[in-house]
Amino acid sequence: MNKAQFGSPWMPYLLLAPQMLIIAIFFLWPAAEAVRSSFYLEDPFFGTGTFVGLDNYRDALSASDYRRTAIFTGIFVFLVSLLSLSIGLMLAVSADRVLRGKSTYKTLLMWVYAIAPPVAGLIGVMLFDQHIGPLVDFAAIFGWDYRIGVNYWDTGITMIIVATWKQIPYNFIFFLSGLQSIPKSVKEAASIDCSSQNRRFWTITFPLLAPTSFFLLILNIAYAMFETFGMIDLIVKDQPGNSPVTLVYKVYRDGFRGNDLGGSSAQSVILMLLVLVLTIVQFRLIEKRVHYN
Amino acid sequence: MLRTKIYDHFVLLLGVFIMMGPLVVAFMTSTFDHVLIHKEGMQVGWGGKFIETYSTVLSQQGGFTGEVTGWLMTQNSLILGIGFALGKIVVSMLAAYAIVYFRFRAATFCFWIIFLTLLLPLEVRILPSYEVVQQLGLLNSYTGLIVPLIASATGTFFFRQFFKSIPNELVEAARVDGAGPMQFFFDILLPLSKTMMAAIFIIMFVVGWNQYLWPTLMTTDESYFTLVRGIKQIMQIMIGADIPKYNEALAMAMLSMLPPALVIIIFQRMFIKGLVENEK
Numbered sequence: 001m002n003k004a005q006f007g008s009p010w011m012p013y014l015l016l017a018p019q020m021l022i023i024a025i026f027f028l029w030p031a032a033e034a035v036r037s038s039f040y041l042e043d044p045f046f047g048t049g050t051f052v053g054l055d056n057y058r059d060a061l062s063a064s065d066y067r068r069t070a071i072f073t074g075i076f077v078f079l080v081s082l083l084s085l086s087i088g089l090m091l092a093v094s095a096d097r098v099l100r101g102k103s104t105y106k107t108l109l110m111w112v113y114a115i116a117p118p119v120a121g122l123i124g125v126m127l128f129d130q131h132i133g134p135l136v137d138f139a140a141i142f143g144w145d146y147r148i149g150v151n152y153w154d155t156g157i158t159m160i161i162v163a164t165w166k167q168i169p170y171n172f173i174f175f176l177s178g179l180q181s182i183p184k185s186v187k188e189a190a191s192i193d194c195s196s197q198n199r200r201f202w203t204i205t206f207p208l209l210a211p212t213s214f215f216l217l218i219l220n221i222a223y224a225m226f227e228t229f230g231m232i233d234l235i236v237k238d239q240p241g242n243s244p245v246t247l248v249y250k251v252y253r254d255g256f257r258g259n260d261l262g263g264s265s266a267q268s269v270i271l272m273l274l275v276l277v278l279t280i281v282q283f284r285l286i287e288k289r290v291h292y293n
Numbered sequence: 294m295l296r297t298k299i300y301d302h303f304v305l306l307l308g309v310f311i312m313m314g315p316l317v318v319a320f321m322t323s324t325f326d327h328v329l330i331h332k333e334g335m336q337v338g339w340g341g342k343f344i345e346t347y348s349t350v351l352s353q354q355g356g357f358t359g360e361v362t363g364w365l366m367t368q369n370s371l372i373l374g375i376g377f378a379l380g381k382i383v384v385s386m387l388a389a390y391a392i393v394y395f396r397f398r399a400a401t402f403c404f405w406i407i408f409l410t411l412l413l414p415l416e417v418r419i420l421p422s423y424e425v426v427q428q429l430g431l432l433n434s435y436t437g438l439i440v441p442l443i444a445s446a447t448g449t450f451f452f453r454q455f456f457k458s459i460p461n462e463l464v465e466a467a468r469v470d471g472a473g474p475m476q477f478f479f480d481i482l483l484p485l486s487k488t489m490m491a492a493i494f495i496i497m498f499v500v501g502w503n504q505y506l507w508p509t510l511m512t513t514d515e516s517y518f519t520l521v522r523g524i525k526q527i528m529q530i531m532i533g534a535d536i537p538k539y540n541e542a543l544a545m546a547m548l549s550m551l552p553p554a555l556v557i558i559i560f561q562r563m564f565i566k567g568l569v570e571n572e573k
Contacts (some may be wrong), residue, residue: 005464006395015391016403018384019449025429026422026441027410034423091308094301103300107558108309110314114554116503116521117544122528123319132334132539134318168312170568177569199298228415228503229296229374230521234528248416252506255420271417279412 038265043179049262056266059165063113065250066267071246073225076160079221080228083164085213093201095172096179098281106176117144117227121234124162128154148235149243156244159235170184170223171216178212184217218282222275317322323543330539338390342540350544361523362547365479370502370519370549376439377501383449386486390478393456394464405448413441413506423510431537442459442507448493451570455489456482495539495560499553511571520549 038056040049060066095105112120127135128148139146148155182205189206226248236243245253248271255264318335327339353365391397392404415422422441431437459482467477508522518526526540557564 005394005478006468007396008474009397011474012391012395012397012400015387015395019360019388019407019446020403022384022440022444023406023410023446026425026444027413027418028406029426030418030421031413033424034418037421050530056412063366063452086396090304094304097297098301100304101305105305105309105560108313109305110557110561114499114503114557115316115550115554116505118505118521118524122524122542122546123315126313126319126322126539132330134335137334165312169447170310173565173568177565186520222414226414228542229416233509234525235454237528240468251417252419256510261420268417268420272413275412275414275417 002050018239027186030273033267034266036216036263038269039262041262052262054125056262057270060263060266060270066138069245069247069250072156076156076163076228076244076246077221077224080163080167080224081162081217083160084167085171085216085220087215089162089167089175089209091168092179093170095176107170110169112166113173115166116230117166118167120162121231124158124165124231125235128158149237152242152244155235159228159232159244162231162235163224166231167220167223171220174212174216175209178209182208196259214285215282217280218285221278225271225274301525305566311492319474320547323540323547325540327540328536331536340540346540346544347548350392350541350548361518363520363523363545365516366518366520366523367548367552369427369517369550372435373438373504373508374498374552375520376435377442377504378497381448382438382445382493382495384443385446386448386452386490387444389456390482392478393453394474398455407449410444410446411450415445419506421508426511433512433517435517437506438511442501443503447505448497451493452486452489454570455486456500488566489570491560492563492570494567495564496567498556502553520545520559524549535563 025049036051039051041052041055045054091109095102095109098105115123116184125148127133128146130136130147136146145152176273184210186204190200194200225246228246229248229252232245232249238243238248247267251264251271253269254260258264318337321337321339322330322335323340323346324343325336326342327341330336351367353362388403388407392407399570424434426437426441431440464477464483467481472480500518503521504519505521505525508517508519509525512518512522515526522559524542524545527545
């Protein structure tokens with residue numbers, strides 16, 4: 001459908017000016033800088049860099065540290081998305097069904113959305129702290145000597161748990177509103193035709209939620225990749241020596257701490273390409289969803 | 294039927310326990326004395342030092358310069374949250390209005406440029422962004438803190454989608470009645486967008502308030518610290534201490550959580566609307 005439109009030679013440009021200006025200065029310029037400096041060795045900002053072609057990329061990709069980080073990021077993203085999506089769905093299904101206390105449950109389950117990732121990280125660090133953390137005592141019951149910051153995987157598991165915890169409300173809200181948008185007639189017809197609650201969920205409700213789930217999956221991947229930065233920063237406490245980090249954290253660490261501008265930029269560009277792929281997938285899914293409707 | 298009912302309540306109670314449990318323990322622990330926490334671990338119960346700890350955190354002059362207080366950080370957080378939300382709404386509404394309601398040459402080009410910003414989160418281009426802001430002399434300023442965060446186009450897409458759903462007849466009627474683009478925007482579009490603006494404001498306020506990475510890099514002057522940014526500082530001081538002030542760190546965490554939590558609880562309906570519509 002075409003909108004009826006105004007014609008004015010200058011007005012649209014005036015309206016767009018603030019947005020375009022901000023984008024040009026704070027987006028296009030830095031993004032171009034990132035791409036450019038990824039081909040240089042050291043300090044392109046002060047003009048002392050040497051052009052090294054794809055060396056930075058080769059170095060980044062072949063470093064064992066990078067591979068280790070990439071593997072951890074893969075596991076992290078996979079587990080955080082999977083766990084927070086399935087727990088969010090489980091809670092949403094129950095919250096959609098109950099009659100009593102629905103809004104109280106909803107409010108309490110949403111609360112954590114308000115917490116900033118680093119604050120979630122701080123609370124996680126305390127709960128898993130060697131001296132004061134109750135969860136360490138809990139792990140000790142099973143003979144698990146939980147040492148955050150010392151054992152690679154103990155730190156990693158803390159990150160996965162905290163990141164999942166923080167993301168559950170988000171998925172819960174989306175799934176609940178998805179469930180509530182299923183027409184009542186469909187639900188009623190389903191409950192007449194199929195008496196098993198379980199089967200009804202898997203054959204009718206779940207397929208109806210599928211578009212929401214795919215879409216959420218993409219958002220969850222993006223969350224686990226990028227928005228968990230603050231949480232990880234708090235959990236590794238500036239001593240990322242033997243601690244697992246994600247690729248985004250590594251970009252920051254190599255750039256700011258390691259002063260490896262070229263290498264950090266090359267890693268940025270690799271991540272950009274990854275996001276590009278994600279976005280393309282996302283848009284194809286949205287197109288499909290529009291098609292369904 | 295009864296069995297599902299019991300199952301549902303069990304699942305939800307367990308969920309509430311997992312989601313709220315850590316927060317409750319964190320809050321309760323923050324009311325205890327730090328020496329006690331150090332000795333006996335995190336606490337469940339009422340420590341009785343609530344007023345003491347929280348007023349210390351809010352008013353005590355901390356940091357290296359001794360000038361920064363919890364109040365100041367709260368103010369900075371509010372400035373960042375509100376400034377970010379308002380800035381985003383104004384900038385993206387104007388842009389969306391231009392794209393949807395005007396016919397002009399560069400429309401497609403502008404649209405794609407705006408679209409491009411969705412591809413690169415700030416985290417990915419953080420180093421060059423920092424350099425740019427530094428070159429512009431905007432380090433340690435509210436402008437440098439807020440404006441670069443507005444560069445992503447999520448809001449523009451949101452308003453574009455919303456404007457497109459407004460019936461065409463309205464514009465036609467307005468034009469027949471002789472209304473110009475300005476009049477149409479202020480008399481018709483703006484009143485219609487009120488709920489949407491409120492919804493997006495709530496989402497963006499929480500997003501702005503919770504910013505961490507950008508404020509961490511941007512502000513080295515402590516008088517610009519936000520609460521969320523201050524968490525890191527507290528953590529660093531804690532690592533160095535003999536008996537870390539766990540209670541103060543947790544009190545700070547609670548303070549930084551409260552305003553966004555209140556906003557989404559009070560405006561729950563709008564928040565959900567904004568969140569679900571925004572991401573579509």
